[in-house]
Amino acid sequence: MTKDEALFLLKCHAFHHDDIEHEKMSNGFLGMLRPFRGELIEDNFHELMKIIEVLADEFAKPQVNRILISCFWSICQLSRAWALYPDGMLQSNGLLSQEQVRKMDEWVDMISYAVMVLLESEDQLDEALWLYREYLNNQEK
DSSP: OOOHHHHHHHHHHHHHSSSSTTTHHSTTTTTTBBBSSSSOOOHHHHHHHHHHHHHHGGSSSSSSOOOOOOHHHHHHHHHHHISSSTSSHHHTTTTHHHHHHHHHHHHHHHHHHHHHHHHOOSHHHHHHHHHHHHHHHHHOO
């Protein structure tokens, strides 16, 4: 995945792209939540983590791309508001199981942790992806 491809996909996952007909807009990370069709698409989460890995050096630049930060902020904030808060649209309407809430919380935590670490200092990709790698190791067991 190139940086341009990663940024394009990130915009789609964050519902921040002009091509509203693109498949990732309706089935991407935020798109899968609104309208919710009963399933959390785990491949979206893995794709976001790959995007973080591809764009890692962008976080270390003196002038970080505002779109990059806006997309990740939107993904984390709107996921919490829609899916994780008890009075959010998905939980208040009984659309998520407790397992789905736990999974979404874990995903958003890993995304926000990775972005935080990369913004804090350069050359911290291993640390940024530490939680994600632990998650993958636990999935294999």
